[in-house]
Amino acid sequence: xxxxxxxxxxxxxxxxxLMELIANMKLINVGDELEVLSTDKGTASDVPEWVNxxxxxxxxxxxxxxxxxxxxRKAK
Amino acid sequence: MRILIVGGGMGGxxxxxxxxxxxxxxxKIGKAKITMLSASDKHMYQPGLLYVALGRMAVDELYxxxxxxLEPGIxxxxxxxxxxxxxxxNVKTKSGKTHSYDLIAIATGSRPVPEAIPGLAENSINVxxxxxxxxxxxxxxxxxxxxxxxxxxxxxxxxxxxPEVTFTLYDYFKDxxxxxxxxxxxxxxxxxxxxxxxxxxxxxxxxASRNITTETLFNIKEVDGAKKVVRSEEGSETKYDLLVxxxxxxxxxxxxKNNLGKGGWIPVDRLRLNIEGHPNAFALGDTTxxxxxxAGSTAHFEAEALAENLASLVxxxxxxxxxxxxxxxxxxxxKDRATYAMxxxxxxPDPKPPTKSVHWFKMAYNQLYWASARGLL
Numbered sequence: 001x002x003x004x005x006x007x008x009x010x011x012x013x014x015x016x017x018l019m020e021l022i023a024n025m026k027l028i029n030v031g032d033e034l035e036v037l038s039t040d041k042g043t044a045s046d047v048p049e050w051v052n053x054x055x056x057x058x059x060x061x062x063x064x065x066x067x068x069x070x071x072x073r074k075a076k
Numbered sequence: 077m078r079i080l081i082v083g084g085g086m087g088g089x090x091x092x093x094x095x096x097x098x099x100x101x102x103x104k105i106g107k108a109k110i111t112m113l114s115a116s117d118k119h120m121y122q123p124g125l126l127y128v129a130l131g132r133m134a135v136d137e138l139y140x141x142x143x144x145x146l147e148p149g150i151x152x153x154x155x156x157x158x159x160x161x162x163x164x165x166n167v168k169t170k171s172g173k174t175h176s177y178d179l180i181a182i183a184t185g186s187r188p189v190p191e192a193i194p195g196l197a198e199n200s201i202n203v204x205x206x207x208x209x210x211x212x213x214x215x216x217x218x219x220x221x222x223x224x225x226x227x228x229x230x231x232x233x234x235x236x237x238x239p240e241v242t243f244t245l246y247d248y249f250k251d252x253x254x255x256x257x258x259x260x261x262x263x264x265x266x267x268x269x270x271x272x273x274x275x276x277x278x279x280x281x282x283x284a285s286r287n288i289t290t291e292t293l294f295n296i297k298e299v300d301g302a303k304k305v306v307r308s309e310e311g312s313e314t315k316y317d318l319l320v321x322x323x324x325x326x327x328x329x330x331x332x333k334n335n336l337g338k339g340g341w342i343p344v345d346r347l348r349l350n351i352e353g354h355p356n357a358f359a360l361g362d363t364t365x366x367x368x369x370x371a372g373s374t375a376h377f378e379a380e381a382l383a384e385n386l387a388s389l390v391x392x393x394x395x396x397x398x399x400x401x402x403x404x405x406x407x408x409x410x411k412d413r414a415t416y417a418m419x420x421x422x423x424x425p426d427p428k429p430p431t432k433s434v435h436w437f438k439m440a441y442n443q444l445y446w447a448s449a450r451g452l453l
Contacts, residue, residue: 008346009367011421014235014403016271020367022295023231026324027338046267053293053310 083183084114087361087375093451094383195299221257222317229324263294
């Protein structure tokens with residue numbers, strides 16, 4: 001069964017939400033999902049740009065009280 | 077109260093020394109006991125590897141005897157842990173001994189894994205181990221010219237190594253009179269030149285003045301040593317004559333074998349450094365899964381916060397402070413100029429233009445480190 005892991009990158013500047021997402025992608029199985037929490041609004045555009053380029057799947061992007069919740073599925 | 081520290085790197089050593097000073101009286105009367113278990117009797121100053129790789133520091137300058145760095149009263153054994161039994165409050169070591177504890181701090185660090193990418197280990201150079209740094213110097217010393225490509229794996233220790241290795245290597249070849257025979261191409265995994273946006277913006281100008289070309293969103297997929305080509309997960313490829321890698325890292329195998337965390341990274345609370353589900357167990361430094369820089373300064377500042385909390389647990393039964401996410405990184409901008417980035421969970425970095433004085437302070441810190449490891453700085 002597919003799993004979903006949360007990366008809480010709120011308030012972290014280095015390596016930052018996208019780098020954390022790339023690192024954690026290596027640790028999950030195809031079909032599993034990662035949810036990145038970020039307070040950097042740039043994450044909302046940075047993550048889809050990488051996900052689309054490398055061939056994974058964007059699941060959702062939402063914003064609640066200044067925190068971006070970005071869910072990505074590992075596709076390969 | 078028996079306190080067990082696993083790992084004798086920067087985080088474990090500063091923690092042990094800071095704790096021993098705070099618990100001086102308790103150690104004297106036997107109310108507290110501090111034991112350190114490490115895999116080595118030597119302590120390496122890891123940031124010195126960059127200078128070894130450039131021929132600017134000798135290998136023996138990197139090391140001190142670990143026992144000589146520790147405060148009296150700390151029991152030290154070269155006997156690495158093989159089994160962690162966090163539910164039973166004990167560990168088993170390579171020699172077969174069992175050490176029981178009341179509080180445990182795990183600081184086993186991380187390791188580069190260039191072998192995880194096909195072709196990378198055998199076709200690239202890096203600065204992450206003594207052996208690698210020596211190979212790096214021998215390779216650049218014999219390099220006559222061509223295209224130098226920098227590739228960066230994720231996650232990696234010391235986020236400033238990608239710019240530092242680029243700038244210092246550029247100056248190395250320039251000093252050898254090879255400036256017009258060597259070109260540089262810098263790649264990076266995300267959509268800018270560095271994870272810290274102000275650092276990335278600063279690098280843009282520095283790279284432009286050196287004619288260093290760049291490609292972002294480049295995650296290493298494989299290296300074809302016969303064709304001298306490196307390919308990315310994103311579908312691009314680039315040719316190289318000299319491939320400089322910042323390899324991806326993993327936590328130590330013992331962490332994975334004991335199911336303490338995927339990739340060897342132990343999940344902890346980002347403020348108190350508690351290992352999830354174990355109130356008397358902590359991790360610090362590269363070992364944790366906290367999404368901040370894997371750097372010596374992170375281990376240093378975490379160790380200071382944790383020492384205060386462990387000492388308070390012994391004295392009053394409660395921790396007293398949070399780790400605030402503080403990180404401080406020098407950035408060598410060439411052979412004789414440097415700047416720095418300092419930030420925490422609430423304050424972003426604001427790096428200033430590089431100066432010679434910051435570079436010389438870094439040179440001084442290369443020696444001051446030993447006072448830092450002793451918990452004096």
